[in-house]
Amino acid sequence: MSTAKRQPDPRRAQTREALLQAAEAALRETPIDELSVAEIARQAGVAVTSIYNHFGSKAGLQAALAERAMDVDRQYMDRAYVDRRSPVEQLQSAAAEYLQFYLDYPDYFRLLAFPPEPGRNPAGQELNEQIARRVDEQNARMVKALQQAIDAGLVRKANARELATILWSAWNGMISLGWRADGLRKNEKQLRKMVTLATDIITAGLLKPPG
Amino acid sequence: MSTAKRQPDPRRAQTREALLQAAEAALRETPIDELSVAEIARQAGVAVTSIYNHFGSKAGLQAALAERAMDVDRQYMDRAYVDRRSPVEQLQSAAAEYLQFYLDYPDYFRLLAFPPEPGRNPAGQELNEQIARRVDEQNARMVKALQQAIDAGLVRKANARELATILWSAWNGMISLGWRADGLRKNEKQLRKMVTLATDIITAGLLKPPG
DNA sequence: AAGGCTTTTTGCAAACATTACAAAAAATGC
DNA sequence: GCATTTTTTGTAATGTTTGCAAAAAGCCTT
Numbered sequence: 001m002s003t004a005k006r007q008p009d010p011r012r013a014q015t016r017e018a019l020l021q022a023a024e025a026a027l028r029e030t031p032i033d034e035l036s037v038a039e040i041a042r043q044a045g046v047a048v049t050s051i052y053n054h055f056g057s058k059a060g061l062q063a064a065l066a067e068r069a070m071d072v073d074r075q076y077m078d079r080a081y082v083d084r085r086s087p088v089e090q091l092q093s094a095a096a097e098y099l100q101f102y103l104d105y106p107d108y109f110r111l112l113a114f115p116p117e118p119g120r121n122p123a124g125q126e127l128n129e130q131i132a133r134r135v136d137e138q139n140a141r142m143v144k145a146l147q148q149a150i151d152a153g154l155v156r157k158a159n160a161r162e163l164a165t166i167l168w169s170a171w172n173g174m175i176s177l178g179w180r181a182d183g184l185r186k187n188e189k190q191l192r193k194m195v196t197l198a199t200d201i202i203t204a205g206l207l208k209p210p211g
Numbered sequence: 212m213s214t215a216k217r218q219p220d221p222r223r224a225q226t227r228e229a230l231l232q233a234a235e236a237a238l239r240e241t242p243i244d245e246l247s248v249a250e251i252a253r254q255a256g257v258a259v260t261s262i263y264n265h266f267g268s269k270a271g272l273q274a275a276l277a278e279r280a281m282d283v284d285r286q287y288m289d290r291a292y293v294d295r296r297s298p299v300e301q302l303q304s305a306a307a308e309y310l311q312f313y314l315d316y317p318d319y320f321r322l323l324a325f326p327p328e329p330g331r332n333p334a335g336q337e338l339n340e341q342i343a344r345r346v347d348e349q350n351a352r353m354v355k356a357l358q359q360a361i362d363a364g365l366v367r368k369a370n371a372r373e374l375a376t377i378l379w380s381a382w383n384g385m386i387s388l389g390w391r392a393d394g395l396r397k398n399e400k401q402l403r404k405m406v407t408l409a410t411d412i413i414t415a416g417l418l419k420p421p422g
Numbered sequence: 423a424a425g426g427c428t429t430t431t432t433g434c435a436a437a438c439a440t441t442a443c444a445a446a447a448a449a450t451g452c
Numbered sequence: 453g454c455a456t457t458t459t460t461t462g463t464a465a466t467g468t469t470t471g472c473a474a475a476a477a478g479c480c481t482t
Contacts, residue, residue, distance in 0.1 A: 132393035173384020205416025
């Protein structure tokens, strides 16, 4: 293995940070569709190409912002996983908080739940993996809650990790109805109702021993 | 209302059909990413602009093909909703067939489950609504099975339509893990397992009366 | 602290999707 | 057959994305 080490080039962190800050600031003024990569680069004082060097695409840059916002997400989830609550209650509130995160940051949610294909661009792929790790990290908390419930005999025996993935991806599917452009779209109220009911049903199904 | 009627212009159907056929044929040879709208238009013998007149976007054209493919989807679902089966069995096989449809036609599945935004283009919006109607039509069969189960006292009392939406969107969320570009992606085997387990849990939860 | 090597940035050209618009072509209804 | 309307077409312009080569800047060794 040729792991030739080297001190990291400070320029890299610098332009990366300049882009993130410029993009974040610009996005507070202008919706993403009306904001061109040229404009972002101009405000960051770097070349357009640098966006692709660092993030792989315009969506990648946005995703990098979303990844930062996962710190926010962690706060949401902190509210859900409180130890005094029963595991079932924790799942219910995790679902509610996850939905709330979407309602507060719809763009970021979409990028985390349904990341755009990075193509063959290495920077984009790397970023994607990084985001996946963050998501996984969050799901780990759900896994923990489920495992406790299983160990306590409250929930049917099953792989807690798989169960968490089911829960999380099912929520994603439901919440994605919030931005459909057709008649199948659901509004906030409907989403709340749906996610609540679904989580209720699923937890009921978990409590019952397998037939 | 100024509903001035008029005979439909045959040219419209003609170029539409030419585009659909050319696109379908071309897509058998070339993946969508490597197929330009210019090339499709050329093979159809029409102007590029016509694609936008009729379908709103390149994705719209693909979606129109997917809409046609819903006849295929319907056939898959026919296999699931067999009257001799119990409602719960019907749901299980519906889930399995839906997943199979994705496995056989991943591109079409994606367009139906997660339709791209049509923007402000009227043609694209119209197409989107059309697809939504088809999807709704399919879900109606699930609604029917659920309603029967509710009426028979097998399943907790709830709005069958809502339940069907939950089931369908949850499946979408799980199946979407099949094309994630990061470490969270699931392969065919894992998807089967997950969808089966999830449907099992959900139906178990449905059977149990609400606490 | 100088020179060589590597990383990073930059600018440019080209491909592609998309939009807007105006002119051309073709159909309808009378 | 003619006036009106619909549809198609071509073109110019904008924006994202890729590839490439040159320039700039940083690291490392001596």
